[in-house]
Amino acid sequence: MTVPRIAVYTGSFDPITLGHLHIIDRASRLFDSLVIGIGINAAKQSLFSPDQRRDLVCAVTDDLENVSVQFFDGLAVDFVRSLGSRTMVRGIRPLTDIAGEFTMMMANRQLDEEIETVFLMADERFAHVSSSLLKQIARVSDDDSQLAKFVPREIIAPLRERMRDCS
Template identity: 60%
Template structure:
């Protein structure tokens, strides 16, 4: 039986913090499926299809990582992927509080799915999609590469300028 896990998020855009969790998770499992979903509380910068394409471009170097789009509940998507583990990245205590609440809800929705938390490396604990959107028009490419994978910088520039 292969070990398959799912890492879900909106990834709008993918940050080096997300990438750190993807890389580390991919070493723990046989297969990692990255699920690109919609955050109803945020106005997206990129469409879901564009986010999938950006993630696929970045994740191409990891042979055991697959990127898929999903709609609806993350636990339902995890089951559709024939997995039992959901991976979540945590940057701060505030993240932990939010993730704790979501984990309890997910457990009620599907008690057969376990959540595994990976703490962000300290160099990425401050990186958020909101921060990336704020600094992109102001930062040069070298500065921006401290926050996002280089492969997506042209796409960010096309959207946000700079």
């Protein structure tokens, strides 16, 4: 009997971007099951509530049958282990993420040497996309086609609504 290959992609997904979605799509083809772990950090000010983030992630990954979404708090390695997985997926953007992700991978290895980190390089179309960048664009642009270059279309209306509520 073959053991299913379960991978876990953790993040805040506040909100989910096209870059995140591209990593999710690629990782879903590499593993039997991909769990999207939405981190809950009460000390961090989030744009969307955990439930809203889950709903948005589910909305844009609904067509990927082997992808599920769960919340976690605490250490990502503990969450990965609790799911019976030994693989963390991390998306990296050239130059901006490599040092931080490498440091995190080394710390995770110290916490649990059996958990491996698989890095997927962001496609050049998404290498510059970040949640903070798209929040800036959403504040000053009322052109949905501009936001659609950074987030899935399903995210635009909720993003605009949250930006109005937070102003």
